[in-house]
Amino acid sequence: MTEQNNEVSALAERLESGDRRAAARIISMLEDNDTGARDIIKAIYPKTGKAHIVGITGPPGAGKSTLADKLTRAVRASGRSVGVVAVDPTSPFTGGALLGDRVRMQDHFTDPEVFIRSMATRGWLGGLAKATKDVVKVMDAMGKDVIFVETVGAGQSEVSIIQAAHTSIVVEMPGLGDDIQAIKAGIMEIGDIFVVNKSDRADSARTVSEREMMLDLNQSKAAWRPPVLQTVARDNKGIEELLVKIDEHMVHLRDSGQLDDYFKKQVRAEFEDLLREELAKYMLEEYTAKNVLEKVLEKLERRELDPYSAVQQLMEPLCKK
Amino acid sequence: MPKKIRVLIAKPGLDGHDRGAKVVARALRDAGMEVIYTGLHQTPEQIVETAIQEDVDHIGLSLLSGAHMTLIPRVLELMKTNNMEDVTLSAGGIIPDEEAEMLKAQGVVGVYGPGTPTQEIVDFIKNTVKRK
Numbered sequence: 001m002t003e004q005n006n007e008v009s010a011l012a013e014r015l016e017s018g019d020r021r022a023a024a025r026i027i028s029m030l031e032d033n034d035t036g037a038r039d040i041i042k043a044i045y046p047k048t049g050k051a052h053i054v055g056i057t058g059p060p061g062a063g064k065s066t067l068a069d070k071l072t073r074a075v076r077a078s079g080r081s082v083g084v085v086a087v088d089p090t091s092p093f094t095g096g097a098l099l100g101d102r103v104r105m106q107d108h109f110t111d112p113e114v115f116i117r118s119m120a121t122r123g124w125l126g127g128l129a130k131a132t133k134d135v136v137k138v139m140d141a142m143g144k145d146v147i148f149v150e151t152v153g154a155g156q157s158e159v160s161i162i163q164a165a166h167t168s169i170v171v172e173m174p175g176l177g178d179d180i181q182a183i184k185a186g187i188m189e190i191g192d193i194f195v196v197n198k199s200d201r202a203d204s205a206r207t208v209s210e211r212e213m214m215l216d217l218n219q220s221k222a223a224w225r226p227p228v229l230q231t232v233a234r235d236n237k238g239i240e241e242l243l244v245k246i247d248e249h250m251v252h253l254r255d256s257g258q259l260d261d262y263f264k265k266q267v268r269a270e271f272e273d274l275l276r277e278e279l280a281k282y283m284l285e286e287y288t289a290k291n292v293l294e295k296v297l298e299k300l301e302r303r304e305l306d307p308y309s310a311v312q313q314l315m316e317p318l319c320k321k
Numbered sequence: 322m323p324k325k326i327r328v329l330i331a332k333p334g335l336d337g338h339d340r341g342a343k344v345v346a347r348a349l350r351d352a353g354m355e356v357i358y359t360g361l362h363q364t365p366e367q368i369v370e371t372a373i374q375e376d377v378d379h380i381g382l383s384l385l386s387g388a389h390m391t392l393i394p395r396v397l398e399l400m401k402t403n404n405m406e407d408v409t410l411s412a413g414g415i416i417p418d419e420e421a422e423m424l425k426a427q428g429v430v431g432v433y434g435p436g437t438p439t440q441e442i443v444d445f446i447k448n449t450v451k452r453k
């Protein structure tokens with residue numbers, strides 16, 4: 001145990017000094033849910049909370065990785081360091097994953113101020129958001145100034161990843177015509193900046209005006225009206241303007257006090273999630289060990305008991321004052 | 322959750338075909354591994370740095386350019402400088418037998434010639450990683 005503690009604190013120390021191998025190792029421990037993972041987070045937590053976390057989401061092939069690549073270049077030119085977390089789906093059939101986002105980011109592989117990590121969604125079922133947040137924490141503790149998180153914008157866990165970012169960029173491309181999909185996915189609500197990439201294509205202006213119209217319909221009292229920008233990521237066009245908006249959004253968050261709210265919300269959500277998870281795990285283990293769970297489940301199967309009463313019964317000893 | 326095997330498939334050198342590399346990458350994915358694919362024209366420096374950041378268990382190089390006797394030793398050298406004793410390296414491509422032996426003597430764990438069944442590569446990498 002102490003040996004492991006020593007290993008953990010050594011890793012945490014190396015991480016703080018920017019050691020890439022330590023960072024890589026720690027991320028793997030978090031991904032594998034290794035027993036040391038929890039201690040790592042304990043050790044690095046005080047060092048986190050400094051980076052600007054920018055989510056990049058959108059349909060497959062919209063140009064998210066290309067944008068992340070060009071944005072990385074622009075952020076580096078401004079003298080800041082960059083972390084990139086690129087999430088790709090795990091095959092539900094084989095458990096394997098092909099992580100190809102790096103293909104677009106080759107220019108930065110040997111820049112010591114850029115750290116890129118590819119992540120597979122694995123079988124997390126909602127835990128993905130937690131794993132991603134933890135990986136972001138590692139890069140944050142490592143001292144990266146701006147952290148890009150790329151995910152395909154589909155499904156609840158992706159939405160919650162993006163909600164964990166300070167600034168969320170929704171990337172679209174002309175000619176998809178999936179306005180209804182966008183509303184359904186709740187993407188209109190989470191986007192702080194909308195980007196119509198591949199604006200070298202003919203119908204890009206229409207996509208922009210459609211998006212503008214929807215944002216006007218969606219108008220709330222919020223002080224930040226999400227801008228709609230055009231880029232040609234492949235040709236590095238519109239990237240400077242996009243970075244200006246990203247930085248402006250952070251200034252807006254700070255000036256309006258929303259950044260404080262953001263931290264409050266994040267801290268609370270994270271704490272509640274963890275408490276819920278640990279509590280449920282503890283209870284299940286306890287009642288399994290005491291052979292109670294099996295009996296309760298049998299009663300449920302025979303319809304002699306309903307799930308609400310079952311949970312209430314199991315909770316009773318906890319609720320005693 | 323059991324630990325996933327992570328493999329980097331990289332294409333060093335100047336040749337412009339990555340069909341073989343992609344076929345292998347897909348086969349490894351289908352065997353349940355997480356495969357990081359980085360595209361064409363990688364320098365040994367880029368390959369080793371990627372392997373570090375992605376914390377892979379194994380690096381698979383795919384070469385057709387004939388420059389294997391300079392590129393592969395360079396990758397091995399960089400792996401040594403970075404103390405990556407826990408990462409293994411294999412290579413696929415047109416590599417004559419005597420050169421394959423030389424590379425193995427330097428630390429490459431496997432060399433696959435053209436036409437090697439992908440299942441053989443999958444099994445080889447699985448066993449190599451498991452043995453560590």
Ligand SMILES: Nc1nc2c(ncn2[C@@H]2O[C@H](COP(=O)(O)OP(=O)(O)OP(=O)(O)O)[C@@H](O)[C@H]2O)c(=O)[nH]1
Pocket residue numbers: 059060061062063064065066067101104152197198199200231232233234235
């Ligand atoms: N015409 C055009 N093509 C682009 C542009 N930006 C990116 N592409 C191309 O679009 C394809 C997909 O780009 P990626 O950056 O990989 O897209 P992605 O959204 O990250 O894709 P996934 O991660 O697979 O969902 C590549 O072939 C890019 O070269 C652009 O502005 N114009």
Ligand SMILES: [Mg+2]
Pocket residue numbers: 064065066100101150
């Ligand atoms: Mg991508």
